[in-house]
Amino acid sequence: IRKIGILTAGGDCPGLNAVVRAVSKNALRQGIEVIGFKNGFEGLVKNEFIKINDFIASGILTLGGTILGTSNIANPFKYMQEPYGTPENPVDVSNIAIKNFEDNKLDALVTIGGDGTLSMSQQFVEKGIPIVGVPKTIDNDLSATDQTFGFDSALAIATEAVDRIHTTAQSHHRAMIVETMGRYAGWLALRSGIAGGGDIILIPEIPYSEDVIVQTIETRKAKGKNFSIIVVSEGAKNESGEMVIAKTIAGSTDAIRLGGVGQRISQMIECRAGIESRYCILGHVQRGGSPTAYDRLLSTRYGAKALDLIIEGKTKNMVSLQGTQIKDVLIKDAVSKLKLVDPHGQEVHAAVSIGTSFGSKEI
Numbered sequence: 147i148r149k150i151g152i153l154t155a156g157g158d159c160p161g162l163n164a165v166v167r168a169v170s171k172n173a174l175r176q177g178i179e180v181i182g183f184k185n186g187f188e189g190l191v192k193n194e195f196i197k198i199n200d201f202i203a204s205g206i207l208t209l210g211g212t213i214l215g216t217s218n219i220a221n222p223f224k225y226m227q228e229p230y231g232t233p234e235n236p237v238d239v240s241n242i243a244i245k246n247f248e249d250n251k252l253d254a255l256v257t258i259g260g261d262g263t264l265s266m267s268q269q270f271v272e273k274g275i276p277i278v279g280v281p282k283t284i285d286n287d288l289s290a291t292d293q294t295f296g297f298d299s300a301l302a303i304a305t306e307a308v309d310r311i312h313t314t315a316q317s318h319h320r321a322m323i324v325e326t327m328g329r330y331a332g333w334l335a336l337r338s339g340i341a342g343g344g345d346i347i348l349i350p351e352i353p354y355s356e357d358v359i360v361q362t363i364e365t366r367k368a369k370g371k372n373f374s375i376i377v378v379s380e381g382a383k384n385e386s387g388e389m390v391i392a393k394t395i396a397g398s399t400d401a402i403r404l405g406g407v408g409q410r411i412s413q414m415i416e417c418r419a420g421i422e423s424r425y426c427i428l429g430h431v432q433r434g435g436s437p438t439a440y441d442r443l444l445s446t447r448y449g450a451k452a453l454d455l456i457i458e459g460k461t462k463n464m465v466s467l468q469g470t471q472i473k474d475v476l477i478k479d480a481v482s483k484l485k486l487v488d489p490h491g492q493e494v495h496a497a498v499s500i501g502t503s504f505g506s507k508e509i
């Protein structure tokens with residue numbers, strides 16, 4: 147192995163630079179050249195990259211975001227950007243990306259990303275490109291690994307937010323809503339809700355009833371608990387499977403992006419439960435800043451292992467945390483199967499056992 151490429155794609159998260167550092171340092175120590183493509187797969191298509199030397203790979207362990215830049219719209223198989231394609235007319239430019247890979251005389255590529263990035267990686271693997279994937283997302287919804295890096299950092303931020311909301315809710319006797327990210331999966335809301343002592347947790351995997359939410363707040367009030375903390379995942383759905391949001395913007399069908407679920411629940415509570423309510427959408431605060439110690443460690447282990455796999459010739463694979471060990475799985479077995487919260491699992495059960503409501507009569 148003489149030369150490898152690396153890229154970070156999809157939404158950013160704490161720990162990306164720690165992976166870039168670990169892959170690069172492991173490679174450079176063994177005399178392997180490293181180039182980092184800019185802005186995810188866009189850099190591979192446009193052949194825009196930086197040469198990563200020891201100087202560039204140093205001092206970035208604790209840095210949030212990604213020094214390489216990222217893009218969650220650049221898909222070489224459906225490329226929508228100039229000069230090749232448009233949003234109305236996406237074009238397959240994967241052959242250009244493959245030519246750039248070959249012209250740069252790369253032996254392998256490390257792709258760091260979530261389900262979308264890994265699915266594209268698998269398409270490249272099927273076209274003969276040697277790739278090792280590294281699983282990233284604050285949503286923790288990738289199957290085939292016990293945890294993605296980035297999740298622990300986002301969880302720490304969400305938990306601190308719930309703690310801070312707790313004291314102001316108590317002081318003002320309010321029902322306070324904290325809306326977390328998570329898209330299709332409730333991991334961030336579930337775990338920050340449990341860790342922060344939330345009274346009601348609403349997640350996409352457990353459809354909620356507004357009646358149950360109102361009853362829970364009223365029962366607390368009857369016991370003299372005149373405030374409530376409600377942690378809502380941005381993808382929470384009601385019993386009809388709808389994502390009911392407070393307002394819609396003409397032409398938009400993406401309820402998650404409008405960040406309206408928490409607002410809607412807040413308005414509903416104020417109207418129906420006779421308690422003042424406020425909401426707080428955590429949004430991208432959860433994705434920024436420095437990784438936790440856990441994520442620095444996980445990212446470093448993932449990055450170091452990714453280079454090991456390249457040297458072993460396991461280049462259709464993704465690094466994976468299994469128990470306490472970093473192992474690997476085939477990328478094809480890791481994609482398109484989201485890992486969702488089990489409504490009947492131990493974590494939900496523990497929360498229910500201590501009186502947490504999931505806004506559902508069933509759980």
Ligand code: F6P
Pocket residue numbers: 157218260283284285327328329380402403433
């Ligand atoms: O997948 C990570 C994530 O942060 C989701 O939790 C969220 O729904 C989405 O990305 C937001 O994406 P964007 O930054 O493109 O708005």
